Amino acid sequence: MNLKVNHISKAFQTNQVLNDVSIEVDKGEILSLTGESGCGKSTLLRIISGLETPDQGSIVLNGKDITDLSPEKRKFGFVFQNLSLFPHLSVKENIFYAITQKERTPKRLEELLSMTGLTGLDARFPHELSGGQQQRVALARALAIKPQLLILDEPFSSLDELLKTKIREEIFDLLRSLHITTILVSHQASDAFLIADKLVVMRHGEIQQTGTPSDVYKNPISPYVSDFFGxxxxxxxxxxxxxxxxxxxxxxxxxxxxxxxxxxxxxxxxxxxxxxxxxxxxxxxxxxxxxxxxxxxxxxxxxxxxxxxxxxxxxxxxxxxxxxxxxxxxxxxxxx
Structure with missing residues (x-):
């Protein structure tokens, strides 16, 4: 799998949110898109997922232009900041929501529950779960479709610091073991350092620097990047x-x-x-x-x-x- 984001620009009325942004994600790679709030990273994520249309540029998946392809046809898995779990559906129903009836087998359910640490909780409802368990349900639902690309948008922002550290490590260990191509959006440098193969630092809708976490930390190209990472x-x-x-x-x-x-x-x-x-x-x-x-x-x-x-x-x-x-x-x- 190879995803190329080519020269994306996007404005909302007079507000230029993205300006000529290009990134590339290879199969099995975990890319962290980071920067201060309002830098355009979430808008870029919505364009990659098909929820927004760019004013200029293209999204190319495995050599095919998917810029105008609807979100459901891209086969991307999402874990959003607010998790977006359905309160009236059980854990099982939430996990199976995005896949076909034929795919909803007991074996598949057990696989997803086991890999996300939710075994025995499939009949519960979201309000009966802890914040960390809700996080795992959202991840299991994203993994259920066997996504080509997993997108995580500030997935830990709603958790307290102690729980966030524990859940973050568990989820990142799982993604590593499954070799899932992932884009993580976060304004926390610690998230990026823990998991990312590649960092993309954004500011004011533009890319400031791209590189490995070690290279960006040791060799920042501007005062902004240097301060952002420590x-x-x-x-x-x-x-x-x-x-x-x-x-x-x-x-x-x-x-x-x-x-x-x-x-x-x-x-x-x-x-x-x-x-x-x-x-x-x-x-x-x-x-x-x-x-x-x-x-x-x-x-x-x-x-x-x-x-x-x-x-x-x-x-x-x-x-x-x-x-x-x-x-x-x-x-x-x-x-x-």
Missing amino acids: ASVILNGEKSSEDLVKTSFGNLKIDNDRIDTFQLFVRPENIQIGSKNDYNLSGKVLKKEFKGPHDVLKIGNTNNDESISLETERCSIQVNDFIYLKVPEEKIQIFK
Whole structure:
């Protein structure tokens, strides 16, 4: 199975929701479509599923243009944010809702109940189930049609944090074992990191970056992407010489032939607290916060007009201490 989304654009009146978006999903691949609320990811999902029609572009499945194909003919399975279970139908009836009478066999029901952890609950109604069990019913219903593509739209947003972690891991383990081609829409980076083979980061209706979770985390192409996927340290830099960059925390040796002013990016875990004899940045501790097994230090520059936050192991460093920081130059990226 191969799905290609080609140059999709969509506007609602004067609001341009998607602008020239292209993605590709291969057989067995799990793709996570992520970005802040309102970035266009749910609209893109509705276009892929056939619930919306694009203004421009095409959806191609296995080499065939399905842009105008109705949702029921695409054979895609869906788990929506609100789950959309029928309250007057039992678990069995909800699961069997989208398949033919011929397919509704006891063996098929038992397979679906077993793989989703619902054995013995087929006669219950949605209001008699926990939130996690309702989640599994929605998944079983999506799997019942043996979908070419499974689409999950913010499937864990209604669950509390503890239950979400447990259910998320169970569902993702199941999808991995079944090798089901999946598109997951989520604004949670943790969802993407846990399961995705490929990440697509969206902002303002456009794709910002595509890559593996590891690559996007380690090598973001913009401050937006870097902040979206975890804590980051971004410093204003100014070219001082051919291989020297000046920051308000000190000078860094970086081979830079780009513009004269830019931003430097580094993940906090790549910054080490060093000694006076082994450092390239320095600053004053303005604030120290207790975070359980870690401390978070807010460090200001000499003029107190720029600061960075750094998570460390529990340490004896105190507010107003002057500290030295070692930043490996190979871990630094430049943003224009």
